[in-house]
Amino acid sequence: MPWYLYLALKQLFPSGKRFPFFTAISVLSVALGVALLVLVLGVMGGFGAQIRRMIVDTQGDVQVRSSSFIEHPHKVLAEIEKVPGVAAATPFAEGVVMIENENKPAYPSIEGIDVNRIEKVIPLRKYIRAGSLDDLDDDSTILSYELADSIGAHLGSRIEVYTPLILEKLKRDEIVLPRVLKVVGILEIGHQQLDSSVMICTLRTMQDLYGLGNAVHGINIRLKPGVDADAAAARLNASFSADSGLRAKSWYEINKDFLWVLQLEKNMMLFIMLFVVLVAAFLTMSLLLVLVLKKTREIGLFAALGAERREVALCFCLQGVAVGVVGTAVGMVLGFTLLHFRNDAVELLTRFTGSKQVLERFYQFNQLPAHSDPRDIVIIILSAMLLSTLAGLVPALIASRMKPVDALRSE
Amino acid sequence: MADPIISARALFKSFPSGDRRIEVLRGVDLDVSAGESVSIRGESGSGKSTLLNLFAALDAPDSGEIVWDGSATLAPRRRGALIGIVFQSFYLVPELDARANVLMPSRIAGKVDRESRARADALLAKVGLAERLHHLPNQLSGGERQRVALARALMNRPKLILADEPTGNLDEHTGEAVMELLLGLCAETSTALVLVTHNAVHAARTSRRVRLHDGRFVAVE
Ligand SMILES: Nc1ncnc2c1ncn2[C@@H]1O[C@H](COP(=O)(O)OP(=O)(O)O)[C@@H](O)[C@H]1O
Ligand SMILES: [Mg+2]
Numbered sequence: 001m002p003w004y005l006y007l008a009l010k011q012l013f014p015s016g017k018r019f020p021f022f023t024a025i026s027v028l029s030v031a032l033g034v035a036l037l038v039l040v041l042g043v044m045g046g047f048g049a050q051i052r053r054m055i056v057d058t059q060g061d062v063q064v065r066s067s068s069f070i071e072h073p074h075k076v077l078a079e080i081e082k083v084p085g086v087a088a089a090t091p092f093a094e095g096v097v098m099i100e101n102e103n104k105p106a107y108p109s110i111e112g113i114d115v116n117r118i119e120k121v122i123p124l125r126k127y128i129r130a131g132s133l134d135d136l137d138d139d140s141t142i143l144s145y146e147l148a149d150s151i152g153a154h155l156g157s158r159i160e161v162y163t164p165l166i167l168e169k170l171k172r173d174e175i176v177l178p179r180v181l182k183v184v185g186i187l188e189i190g191h192q193q194l195d196s197s198v199m200i201c202t203l204r205t206m207q208d209l210y211g212l213g214n215a216v217h218g219i220n221i222r223l224k225p226g227v228d229a230d231a232a233a234a235r236l237n238a239s240f241s242a243d244s245g246l247r248a249k250s251w252y253e254i255n256k257d258f259l260w261v262l263q264l265e266k267n268m269m270l271f272i273m274l275f276v277v278l279v280a281a282f283l284t285m286s287l288l289l290v291l292v293l294k295k296t297r298e299i300g301l302f303a304a305l306g307a308e309r310r311e312v313a314l315c316f317c318l319q320g321v322a323v324g325v326v327g328t329a330v331g332m333v334l335g336f337t338l339l340h341f342r343n344d345a346v347e348l349l350t351r352f353t354g355s356k357q358v359l360e361r362f363y364q365f366n367q368l369p370a371h372s373d374p375r376d377i378v379i380i381i382l383s384a385m386l387l388s389t390l391a392g393l394v395p396a397l398i399a400s401r402m403k404p405v406d407a408l409r410s411e
Numbered sequence: 412m413a414d415p416i417i418s419a420r421a422l423f424k425s426f427p428s429g430d431r432r433i434e435v436l437r438g439v440d441l442d443v444s445a446g447e448s449v450s451i452r453g454e455s456g457s458g459k460s461t462l463l464n465l466f467a468a469l470d471a472p473d474s475g476e477i478v479w480d481g482s483a484t485l486a487p488r489r490r491g492a493l494i495g496i497v498f499q500s501f502y503l504v505p506e507l508d509a510r511a512n513v514l515m516p517s518r519i520a521g522k523v524d525r526e527s528r529a530r531a532d533a534l535l536a537k538v539g540l541a542e543r544l545h546h547l548p549n550q551l552s553g554g555e556r557q558r559v560a561l562a563r564a565l566m567n568r569p570k571l572i573l574a575d576e577p578t579g580n581l582d583e584h585t586g587e588a589v590m591e592l593l594l595g596l597c598a599e600t601s602t603a604l605v606l607v608t609h610n611a612v613h614a615a616r617t618s619r620r621v622r623l624h625d626g627r628f629v630a631v632e
Contacts, residue, residue, distance in 0.1 A: 002521070003515070003518040003519045003521075006518060007504070007506075010504075010506045010507060010511075011506050014505075014506040014547075015506065015507070015508055015511075015545075015547070297502060298502070298504060300469070300502075301498075301502045301504075302519065303469060303487065304467060304469060304490075304496045305491055305496075305515055305516045305519050305563075306487050306488050306489075306490050306491015306492065306516060306519045306520060306567075307487060307491070307519050308487050308488070309487075311519075403470070404469045404470075405464050405469050405470045408464075408469070408498070408502075
């Protein structure tokens with residue numbers, strides 16, 4: 001071990017002292033900064049990942065829509081399923097309806113699904129909280145749970161559904177009765193907006209409600225694992241004839257703006273949080289500066305004992321590096337531990353403040369998700385290390401510029 | 412006579428003081444050969460420490476030249492090998508125990524092994540600190556600290572020891588013991604010694620005595 005490394009470590013962790021106060025404070029300051037970054041970016045990334053997963057879960061990897069309706073969905077489905085990379089496809093029809101239960105109205109989005117195909121594309125079953133997907137037939141519906149709550153519906157309730165088609169008929173003075181659907185399932189996706197405004201029925205029912213005949217609005221596609229969604233969308237588009245009016249878009253393309261905002265938000269957070277680490281680095285630097293001043297005479301001594309100037313500088317710089325390495329490691333452990341227990345922490349916090357509902361309402365989630373992007377972790381490690389090294393560099397330069405004689409003369 | 416370990420010719424050194432310069436050294440010559448010991452006395456501020464700094468190549472003269480064991484330059488590593496320095500105020504590294512402090516010159520030279528450890532222990536035993544190997548400087552008395560510094564100065568088997576008032580911070584009795592060790596060890600290993608001291612009795616024990624006055628050496632006796 002070169003002497004400057006030996007001495008750097010000895011000065012950080014002196015033999016006799018059980019608790020090196022100076023070192024502990026520097027390491028802790030870096031560790032707290034790093035832990036905060038890991039925690040904040042982990043939760044931010046968790047929101048992002050959850051939103052992405054929800055998008056893919058509810059829309060499939062690729063969505064095909066037509067400029068008008070898809071009149072012959074089965075022909076198109078057969079065509080789509082021949083395209084390489086496609087695992088499964090399912091048609092859907094969508095719209096907005098007014099529903100009523102016990103005189104309480106609501107205006108949810110409604111989606112008609114093909115019960116025979118849906119599960120190959122969308123893992124709907126895992127979001128069903130009560131009832132069963134198997135019970136869904138042409139006279140029943142599945143409601144998202146907040147929607148059901150808001151109109152007081154539960155399993156077995158019969159709700160009345162009014163569609164724009166009924167309005168058309170009313171204009172022609174026809175007598176119309178609302179369609180009555182029985183609630184056979186309650187859905188919880190975990191996203192407040194979806195959970196308060198979505199209902200599901202069979203494709204047949206939806207086609208009746210909207211007078212679509214055999215037509216559908218679009219087709220959701222699940223790709224084989226590892227297939228790139230953009231590339232698959234391009235292949236699909238190439239396979240459609242020009243006059244079909246069909247167009248495939250990847251989930252990524254459909255939600256591009258939204259995803260971009262998410263990423264921007266996270267990058268901004270990373271940038272702002274880096275200042276926290278910067279503050280920690282300044283603390284380390286000022287502590288090292290104090291050390292250099294305290295050690296001025298030793299700087300002269302090492303020269304007298306045969307040390308080169310750059311070695312003396314390295315000795316101080318390495319202390320910054322060592323603080324950075326240990327601080328980053330401790331911070332990582334601390335950060336991931338906090339991340340692991342995040343929900344307990346939130347639970348505790350909201351229990352004290354009684355604000356669990358508020359949290360759900362405004363943040364759309366009832367559990368704090370976490371996802372740590374390896375890219376973020378690398379950035380955190382590199383910047384913490386870089387800043388700590390710089391923190392050691394300033395005192396190191398001061399030390400190396402000092403003439404040994406002046407250092408020895410200083411009292 | 413053997414080639415001198417250090418040979419200084421016409422050394423001049425001045426320092427800025429306000430807008431004038433004070434001339435501290437005005438033509439100093441000195442040759443020290445192996446086994447020789449030279450004492451330098453002089454009033455406080457007469458430039459004794461300045462001269463030792465030049466000898467150690469920690470500072471450069473305005474003019475004049477110094478030849479160290481046949482070479483006109485002294486790079487840091489060679490300084491560590493050729494010269495051992497003892498300071499008035501010890502300058503031990505507070506985080507290191509006695510043995511690690513003694514090992515420091517060897518560590519800087521890049522060779523710490525079983526042999527150098529044994530040598531450090533032997534040197535500490537020689538200065539009477541065999542029982543204090545693992546004491547930190549702040550657990551040692553002033554005299555003990557200076558003895559550790561003495562062992563450190565000898566660690567790399569230097570050909571020359573520069574000692575700047577090594578007993579200046581010690582009481583008379585302790586200083587006596589340290590001086591005994593310093594002179595004894597140098598004689599035993601035929602290490603040349605340049606000793607700066609205020610103490611006439613100590614000075615009397617060196618083989619040659621000079622006095623720094625008005626920036627020049629004047630012979631004594
Ligand atoms: N780096 C320096 N800058 C300015 N003056 C100095 C410096 N070093 C020494 N001097 C001056 O040189 C003179 C001799 O100092 P020094 O060699 O320490 O004396 P001594 O060791 O004999 O007591 C003093 O007047 C001191 O103030
Ligand atoms: Mg002096």
